[in-house]
Amino acid sequence: MKDILTVLITGTLLLFQVSAGAHEPITGPTPFGEPGKPSQVDRVIKVDMKSMRFDPNRIKVSTGETIRFVITNSDPIDHEFVIGDAAFQDLHRKEMVQMAQMGHVMTHVDSNAVTVGAGQTGKLIWTFSREGRFEIDCNIEGHFEAGMSAIVDVGPAN
Numbered sequence: 001m002k003d004i005l006t007v008l009i010t011g012t013l014l015l016f017q018v019s020a021g022a023h024e025p026i027t028g029p030t031p032f033g034e035p036g037k038p039s040q041v042d043r044v045i046k047v048d049m050k051s052m053r054f055d056p057n058r059i060k061v062s063t064g065e066t067i068r069f070v071i072t073n074s075d076p077i078d079h080e081f082v083i084g085d086a087a088f089q090d091l092h093r094k095e096m097v098q099m100a101q102m103g104h105v106m107t108h109v110d111s112n113a114v115t116v117g118a119g120q121t122g123k124l125i126w127t128f129s130r131e132g133r134f135e136i137d138c139n140i141e142g143h144f145e146a147g148m149s150a151i152v153d154v155g156p157a158n
């Protein structure tokens, strides 16, 4: 069991380093799903970013569902919308803090992450190919801590 965990964590670490370091998008399966194709969208879910919150902040999908998220940022500041498991989000938050301390503003056009500017609308298509509880977080420094986190429960396939 411990070995499986190590492999999973190491895999996530590598995935993160590749995606953050080289700015290469995630193109294949991850522990929390995979990039979705427009032709496979099953459902559209609208998410509002407002007052440092995601609305809704609880989303239920079925394993295998491909969701097109339409994300509106109603706040006067930028936010990001990042799909991941807890380990991925934690690593990403640390990276964001490091980048901010170096004076960099990190923006995303990755397959599992999009930065949405103040008053803007973004979109992202993701296939939830694995059952489990995942998170949508905004990892801009201080935002997650202020409550910018939503839970995605991926239940059994329909």
Ligand SMILES: [Cu+2]
Residues within 6 Å of the ligand: 052, 078, 079, 080, 138, 139, 140, 143, 148
């Ligand atoms: Cu935010």
